[in-house]
Amino acid sequence: MSRNYKFFDNTELYFVTYTVVSWVDVFTRDEYRNVLLDSWNYCIKNKGLKIYSWCIMTNHVHMIISSDKNDLSNIMRDMKSFTSTTIKKMIIDNPRESRKKWMLKIMKDAGLKNKNNNEFQLWQQHNHPIILDSNFMLEQKLDYIHNNPVKAGFVDEPESYLYSSARDYAGIKGLVDVVFIE
Numbered sequence: 001m002s003r004n005y006k007f008f009d010n011t012e013l014y015f016v017t018y019t020v021v022s023w024v025d026v027f028t029r030d031e032y033r034n035v036l037l038d039s040w041n042y043c044i045k046n047k048g049l050k051i052y053s054w055c056i057m058t059n060h061v062h063m064i065i066s067s068d069k070n071d072l073s074n075i076m077r078d079m080k081s082f083t084s085t086t087i088k089k090m091i092i093d094n095p096r097e098s099r100k101k102w103m104l105k106i107m108k109d110a111g112l113k114n115k116n117n118n119e120f121q122l123w124q125q126h127n128h129p130i131i132l133d134s135n136f137m138l139e140q141k142l143d144y145i146h147n148n149p150v151k152a153g154f155v156d157e158p159e160s161y162l163y164s165s166a167r168d169y170a171g172i173k174g175l176v177d178v179v180f181i182e
Contacts, residue, residue, distance in 0.1 A: 006129065007072040013052060013132040013181075014072065015141040018080065019060040019124045021110040024103055026087065026122070027058050031094075033163055035086050036061065037175050039079050047075050050179045055145045056163040057152065062145045064132065064181070076127050084122035142181065 007014060020026050027033050033056050043049035048069020055062045067075060091097055091104060111121035132138040146158040146166035158166035168174040 007076075008131070010067040010070070010072050013064055013066050013138065014129040015132055015137075015145075016063050016065060016076065016127045016129045017060060018076075018127050021121050021124055022106050023059045024106055025058040026091075026103065027056050027061075027163075029097075031090060032087050035083050035090070039083050039086075040176055043075055043079060044177055047078070049075050051165070051176055052179050052181050053142050053145045053165045053169075054176060054178075055148050055161070055165070057148060062141075062148060064138075064141060064145065072129070080123045084120070087122055088120055138181065 027036075036056055040049065040051060040054070044051065048067045050066045050068065051063060052066070053062075053064040065072065088104075088107070091100055094100065097103075107120050107122055111117040111119045114121055114125065116125065130137075130141075132141060146164060146169065149155050149161035149164060149166075150158055155161045158164065159170035159172060161167075162175070165174055165176065165178045168176075168178045169180070
C-alpha cells in the first residue's frame with residue numbers, strides 16, 4: 001500500500017518517525033537503544049546519512065535527516081532491517097528479558113499479518129517522512145524532537161536526556177555525530 005509521504009530529494013531535510021509495532025516499549029533497555037546508535041553511526045560513515053536531530057523514546061524514534069550520497073528510502077530500509085534482525089536476536093538471547101515471550105508474540109503476529117515480512121516485524125511499515133521546507137517547520141520539528149522526553153516526564157530539561165541530540169545543541173557531546181542546523 002502506497003502512502004503520500006515519500007522521500008523525493010535526499011539533499012532536503014526530512015523529519016521522520018518510526019515506531020515499534022503495537023507501540024511496544026522495546027527501548028527501555030540500553031542494549032536495544034545501542035543497536036540503533038550503532039546502526040546510525042555506521043550509516044553516517046558508510047552511506048552518507050546526515051543526522052541533524054534525533055531522539056529515541058521507549059517505543060519510537062524521531063529524526064531530522066538527509067543524505068548527500070545514497071537514497072534515503074534505501075538507508076531507512078537498511079537501518080530498519082538491520083535493527084529489526086539484531087534486536088530480535090538480542091531479545092531471544094537475553095536471559096534477563098522478562099518481557100521476551102510477550103514481545104516476540106506481538107512481533108510475530110505483526111509479521112504474519114504483513115506480506116512484506118517473514119514471520120517477524122519490529123517496526124511499523126512506514127517512516128512518515130515530512131520535508132522541512134521552511135524555517136518555521138524546521139524549528140517546530142527540532143523543538144518537538146528535543147522536548148519529547150520532557151513532555152513524557154523523563155527529564156526536566158531536554159539536554160538531560162541521554163538519548164537525544166538536545167545534548168549536542170546544548171554544547172554537551174552526544175552519542176551520534178550530529179550535523180548542526182544553522
